[in-house]
Amino acid sequence: MRALICGAGIAGLTLAWHLERMGWHVEIVERAPAFRNGGYMIDFYGAGYEVAEHMGLARRLQEVRYPFTELDYVNRGGRRTSGFVLPPSFRQVVSLLRGDLARILAEEVRAPIRYASTVEAVHQNGEGVTVTLTGGVQTTVDLLVGADGAHSRVRELAFGSEERYVRYLDHHVAACILTDPELSAQVGQRYQMLTVPGLMAGAYALRQDRLALLFLRREADPTLPSDPRETLRRHYGDLGWILPTLLSRIPADLYYDQVTQVQMESWSRGRVVLLGDACQAVSLFAGHGASMAMAAAWILADELAGTDLATALSSYERRMRPTIAEVQALGRRFIEWMAPSSQLRIAIRDLMFRLTALPGADRLFLNSLTPGGHNLIESRVDQLPRS
């Protein structure tokens, strides 16, 4: 069997790994001109970590992880106003750069990645799906997988325009990595965040004198700015803390996007199937996207191993959907915690965090954020293959 995977990200690479080992012939196309390094910090745990363990990657993940045990909220003068020390059970969460996770996956995938390329046209019939790639190259495969993120090109070609499926969560997000020994030492390896109503800026020190930066801004208009760096300077420039220095140094490869979830009635159409953020984006507010992408890839591979294509694609969707709906709801509830919209909400958050210093209150607080008292870091996908 032959598959073309569009998107060499977390979902696409995980699926490639599994399909190759099942004897499939796999091709991968990736829009970026070269491998996408760095990016932003992610917390990785639960189902995704279970999949990584199954793939034999746990040791590599432990090597590249960052120790994240503490979150501090600071004011404009850089003084701590509240914060949170993670309870020991939450320290199994692996904090790492998205790029490091993708690289560890890519190192284990044999299929060549065709960079600076995407899917330009799709034509399918009962026999196969013929895909035209950038530059006019054509290939015919049994299955086309759209693992090309929340703004998926494959989804647009096979299912229609993104307005039908993408739910905008009223925020813009930006992230980048900066090298600055002084600031990196000042911030240290604890997440420092500054919030004012509608704006959040966060920093975390990385190895090699670097810093991972994250900016979240409440914005009713989903239209992306033509100059994201100028937009950041305009909104965050007078907030104090370390921001004036940071903002003068924002690199050109800044990640900037809308914060979105993806919700669709169906994840496949004939021989085209969507995977990861392309069909199930939960948003950074939910903090499970990479984990869910890997779980979905494993489940899709598991189904493709067993039965005919149509049954496999519908079973994959049936097994993943309930968890995705639950995690998406969790993400929407989390918005006001991560990016409070008013001074009152910031004050309530600070109070809650101060209360978590009381014995046992930290765990109670974290569990209260999840439906049915589920532990945030449990697998959440009880349908993972057990073989």
Ligand SMILES: Cc1cc2nc3c(=O)[nH]c(=O)nc-3n(C[C@H](O)[C@H](O)[C@H](O)COP(=O)(O)OP(=O)(O)OC[C@H]3O[C@@H](n4cnc5c(N)ncnc54)[C@H](O)[C@@H]3O)c2cc1C
């Ligand atoms: C700031 C931020 C913080 C986050 N924090 C967390 C977290 O703490 N924990 C967590 O689990 N998740 C987190 N996420 C979410 C997580 O990164 C995603 O859910 C996850 O990467 C989804 O995997 P994916 O493979 O579907 O998409 P991606 O990893 O984004 O990969 C998609 C790939 O497709 C490529 N591509 C895009 N368009 C095309 C095209 N037209 N043709 C070919 N290739 C294309 C892209 O270049 C990319 O390589 C966060 C996301 C953001 C933005």
